[in-house]
Amino acid sequence: MSQRTKDQNVFFVLILMLTFVLTACSGAAQPTSEPAATEATEALATEAPVQSGSLTVLEWAGYEIPEMWVDFGNTYPDANVTFNFGGSDPDIYGKVLAGSSEDIIHMYTPFLNFYVEEGLIQPLDTSKLTNWEKVPQGFKDACTIDGEVYCVPWDWGYSSILYRTDKIPEGVDSWEALMDAKYAGHISMWDDGPSAVSVGSYLKGYDETNLTDEQLEEIKQLWIEQRDKNLFYWVDEPALEEAISSGDVWVAYAWNGAFYRLLQAGVPVAYADPKEGRNSWIGQYAISTKAENYDLALAFLDSKLGEETATHLLVDYAYGHPIPEYFSVVEDPLLVQALSLDDPGILERTNFTVPISSANRDRFVEMWAEVKAAP
Amino acid sequence: MLKNRTIAWSLLTPSAAWLILFFVLPMIGMLILSLRPDMRGGPFQLGWLPTVKHYQNIITGEVYLPLLWLSIKVAFGVAMAATLLAYPLAYFLVFHAGRRSSFLLTLAILPFWTSYLLRIIAWKTMLGSNGLVNNLLIYLGLVEEPVRILLYSRLAVIVTLVYVWLPFVALPIFASLHRINPSFLEAAAILGASPWRSFFKVTLPLSLPGVIAGFFMVFIPTVGEYITPMLVGGTRSTLYGNIIELYFGDGANWPLGSAMSVVMLAGVLLLALVISRLVDLRRLVG
Numbered sequence: 001m002s003q004r005t006k007d008q009n010v011f012f013v014l015i016l017m018l019t020f021v022l023t024a025c026s027g028a029a030q031p032t033s034e035p036a037a038t039e040a041t042e043a044l045a046t047e048a049p050v051q052s053g054s055l056t057v058l059e060w061a062g063y064e065i066p067e068m069w070v071d072f073g074n075t076y077p078d079a080n081v082t083f084n085f086g087g088s089d090p091d092i093y094g095k096v097l098a099g100s101s102e103d104i105i106h107m108y109t110p111f112l113n114f115y116v117e118e119g120l121i122q123p124l125d126t127s128k129l130t131n132w133e134k135v136p137q138g139f140k141d142a143c144t145i146d147g148e149v150y151c152v153p154w155d156w157g158y159s160s161i162l163y164r165t166d167k168i169p170e171g172v173d174s175w176e177a178l179m180d181a182k183y184a185g186h187i188s189m190w191d192d193g194p195s196a197v198s199v200g201s202y203l204k205g206y207d208e209t210n211l212t213d214e215q216l217e218e219i220k221q222l223w224i225e226q227r228d229k230n231l232f233y234w235v236d237e238p239a240l241e242e243a244i245s246s247g248d249v250w251v252a253y254a255w256n257g258a259f260y261r262l263l264q265a266g267v268p269v270a271y272a273d274p275k276e277g278r279n280s281w282i283g284q285y286a287i288s289t290k291a292e293n294y295d296l297a298l299a300f301l302d303s304k305l306g307e308e309t310a311t312h313l314l315v316d317y318a319y320g321h322p323i324p325e326y327f328s329v330v331e332d333p334l335l336v337q338a339l340s341l342d343d344p345g346i347l348e349r350t351n352f353t354v355p356i357s358s359a360n361r362d363r364f365v366e367m368w369a370e371v372k373a374a375p
Numbered sequence: 376m377l378k379n380r381t382i383a384w385s386l387l388t389p390s391a392a393w394l395i396l397f398f399v400l401p402m403i404g405m406l407i408l409s410l411r412p413d414m415r416g417g418p419f420q421l422g423w424l425p426t427v428k429h430y431q432n433i434i435t436g437e438v439y440l441p442l443l444w445l446s447i448k449v450a451f452g453v454a455m456a457a458t459l460l461a462y463p464l465a466y467f468l469v470f471h472a473g474r475r476s477s478f479l480l481t482l483a484i485l486p487f488w489t490s491y492l493l494r495i496i497a498w499k500t501m502l503g504s505n506g507l508v509n510n511l512l513i514y515l516g517l518v519e520e521p522v523r524i525l526l527y528s529r530l531a532v533i534v535t536l537v538y539v540w541l542p543f544v545a546l547p548i549f550a551s552l553h554r555i556n557p558s559f560l561e562a563a564a565i566l567g568a569s570p571w572r573s574f575f576k577v578t579l580p581l582s583l584p585g586v587i588a589g590f591f592m593v594f595i596p597t598v599g600e601y602i603t604p605m606l607v608g609g610t611r612s613t614l615y616g617n618i619i620e621l622y623f624g625d626g627a628n629w630p631l632g633s634a635m636s637v638v639m640l641a642g643v644l645l646l647a648l649v650i651s652r653l654v655d656l657r658r659l660v661g
Contacts, residue, residue: 090627097417114627118416192625230610232527239499239606246504248527358414358627365626372613372621373438 052078053293055300058092058102059083063155067316071306072299079296096120096288103291104300107151109142109282110194113355116145121286123148128298131305131323138352139322142282145355151284152301155313156320158340158350159195159279161272162254162262164244172272175199177251179222184229186250188240191233193368194361195253195279196223198351202276209354216367223371233372244269255281260318260338271338277351282322314339409633418629429634439618439635443642446615449529450597453536454544458590460537461544465585466578468545469552480549484542491539495606498535502526502607527609535607536597544589551585552578587654591647598643599636615639 057064064083066073072081084102086092089111096105097118105121115121126132126149132140139153163172167186178187178199189196200219201208211219231249234240237258243249244258245267259271272278285304287297303309310321311329320339321327327341340346356364408418410425433439464483468476486494501507504521512518525531555578563573601616615635622632 088624090624093627094418097414098419099417193621227610232609235605242503248504248521362413362626362628362631365621365628366631369618369621369626370436370438372610373442373615373618375438375441 052076052080053296054080054082055104055293055296056082056084056102057104057106057300058095058100059085059106060092061085061087062317063106067309067312069300069303069309070312071309072303074308075303076296076299081300101288101290103288103293103297105286105288106154107284107286109284109353110356110361112143112151112284112286113145114358114361115286116150116355117358120289121150122289122291122294123150124152124287124298124301128295129302129305131302134323134325135305136322136324136347138347138350139282142352142354143284151286152304153282153284153322154304155283155317156322157281158256158271158320159190159253159281160256161251161274162244162259162269163251163272164247164249165268165270167247167250171270172251172274174272174274175202175276177272177274178253179203179226179229180251181229183251185231186248187226187230188232188234188243188249188252189223189226189230190253191235193365194356196368196371197364198279198353199253202274202279202351209356209360211360211363216363220367220371223368224374227371227374256320256338256340257318260334263334263338271340273340273343273346273349277349278346280350280352282353405633405636408629409637411630414627414629429631430638432631433634433638439615439638442613442618443615443639446598446600447642447646449533449614450594450600453533453540453597454590454594456533456537457540457544457593458548458586461541461548461589462582462586464541465545465548465552468549480545483545487542492602494539495535495603498531498538498607499526502531502534526607527612529608529612531607531609532604532612532614535603536600539603540593540597543592547585547588547592548582549585551582551588555581595643595647599639 062068064085069081072079084100086095089108092105092107093111093114096102096115097120105115107115129152132152135153139156140149143149143151143153161172161175161177163177165171168177168183177183178189180187197211197216197219198208200206200222201211201215203222204215204218206215206219231243234243234252237255240249240252240254241258241262244252244262245265254271256271259269262269285301287294287301291297305323307323307326310323310326313319313321314326314330314335315332318335318338324347327339330336330339330341336342409429410427411423412426412428416423468480468483472479499506502525503509504526506525508525509518509521512522559577559581560573563577568576599616599619600614601620604612604614604617605620616639619632619635619639622628622635626632
């Protein structure tokens, strides 16, 4: 093949790749094309002082669109908000640890304590948060370490057992289903040590915040025995959803987003309400110790609890928001089902993920490595 | 003389600087990190006491070294299979494809124009329960239920890796076969050697440097492989590289991950040393 045709081919492939990238971008950008609601939230607008300034947020891609902080945008139209991105909790934590200096950080419960231990975030003055009293206690507890509140809870969802109703007509009422020999070869656990420890603690009746080495060893054995019944440890949700819709996986540890999308796709699935309680994950916003404009950062956090922002989170992204009084905006019956909004007692029965210490996290991850690597 | 030296320096400096900056220094950093007790204070924290506890953990632990050994065996199998499959391919291209040989070689390496990840994900659509292979088997009436061994198994990992590496191995073998002086083969034929005999006495020994280069090009990176087991592997497909990834990623335990990497590096170097002793490279080339 001559050099010229080779070059032409390379050019063609480049064009093709560029096309893919562009289509992917336009796909991701679609939710933003919905016009940002223009009605200002009056409650916030009236009491907030006219303030400008700039804020930087270390964020996950998708949450930077104006709808996801519309209450803040309406109240502080002159404030300049810049977003930097991280791809995962370890990535974001690594960036902050290495000296990244954003004012606001978006992390998830299992990592909160790390930031506190390293002195990277500062306590919040909750008396200045106008929406704080609307937040249920479980969500407040997930932000509280040694009596200090370090974050504002925001996006959340459940972790529970997702199963195919046609393959398991008897239903699932316990985390035991992930260990059940009847479903061998059709089970999929999430590839995550701390979650495996949570499930193991529920099953053994242990306190997951205070596990002895012997108890952790028992949980490890539980998962080593589970391993040959487990088809694969899932890493990304699309792979799990594909395996569930193809019928390879009947029962899996899953988040409610997967449940919602499979419901939408018409796959016969249900989301268990296990007797040991569901698990859950909570996204949280905290203020860096390096933040220069603490008051404005606090106002940003407060506005995350505003109604209009909550509505967009619930309806556009199908994630939970901590304040129950906003749930009435959700009309889509599938979404009501996916978030269990029709079940007022569900939050009391849910085990909210508690912050864990870095020492415990190391133990849990090491346990999981030993499960996966066991001969 | 001086001029030669200037030329040598100007040729070597850019790549050497690059390697020192992005290979040697990070390696030293990893070595230092592996002696840290924990991640407290961030990656640039000073004032910690060096410890070998992570190495102790790896060496006395029940799982890490056996897993490394398993990964080495898997890598050896993959490299062996890829080399055995690539040799006939390269042989055909050099000796039988004639004028089309470079066109066919381009076809063979064509998949490299798309991303590695993309190709592995494509394998999933081929091997999955709803995949091409299973649908074909069901259509032909050979099986009734989808065969699940095709995906989520160590076999799937090996099959995928051999596919990915095959053209890589074919390249150095192709080059070494191409270099063989045809008059050697003619001489062998004139002296009455059968085609098989001339292959084993002339062609194969002369192409061995390419074979060995190809083999190691696959073997060494495959020992630390983690993406493929993650995407097409099942519960029992975890390799040593996956555990390193776990400690650097979700685990956020870089010191232990570094120590594991150093152990792997040492293991692979040791093996390469042993193999190069067993197979005297200089004799092969000379």
